Amino acid sequence: MEGMGLGMLVEQLGELKLGELLDTPPPGLDEAIAISKVMQFLESQEYSMFTRIVFDTAPTGHTLRLLSLPDFLDASIGKILKLKQKIAAATSAIKSVFGQEGTQQNAADRLERLRDRMLKVRELFRDTESTEFVIVTIPTVMAVSESSRLCASLRKENVPVKRLIVNQILPPSVSDCKFCSMKRKDQMRALDMIPNDPELSSLTLIQAPLVDVEIRGVPALKFMGQIVWK
DSSP states (O other): OTTOOHHHHHHHHHHHTGGGGGTSOOTTHHHHHHHHHHHHHHHOGGGTTOSOOOOOOOSHHHHHHHHHHHHHHHHHHHHHHHHHHHHHHHOHHHHGGGSSHHHHHHHHHHHHHHHHHHHHHHHHHTOTTTOOEEEEEOSSHHHHHHHHHHHHHHHHTTOOEEEEEEEEEOOOOOSOOHHHHHHHHHHHHHHTTGGGOTTTTTSEEEEEEOOSSOOOSHHHHHHHHHHHOO
């Protein structure tokens, strides 16, 4: 950098648009905002009447990403804030790279608050007194195998998991429906894997039947709840 003046240095730093780091959302911010909303429910008196908050997660891959999100954002936001502080402290000329300093400070404050909230979320995920992750699957060999991998990952992250719900189980066939009979045999084969699985065998197994209507709305949820949690 010999022979490079401060003006040229500032100009080149300006081309990097480092100030935009605080305007560009980190990866996973949408999920972060969603689960931070859960913390607002827990902390708000408005929702104190509720005894449980159910967070319906996406399939396995997204769920594992969600569980690792607090750690990921903590590291990402920390790096962004450190970079901002280093550049802001260099010279008053380099500070101008960030544009209006007050606006960027507000953005930094918001990121800091988000990071603090995500750390609380991380603690909540691992709190055995208030949190339980219930694995829900269907009776197929592939789904049971995936649930086993999910259970192993949850335990590795110290997330409490105690119960496994297997949904959409066909009743014993009372007719000559060959398809129904073959399908149930296939389901029973998948269910037989669970007691011998090193991850799933220790979980409480709950079997939920296949019903003839879509479970939607409060009455239907109460109906299914009575079956599952009886």
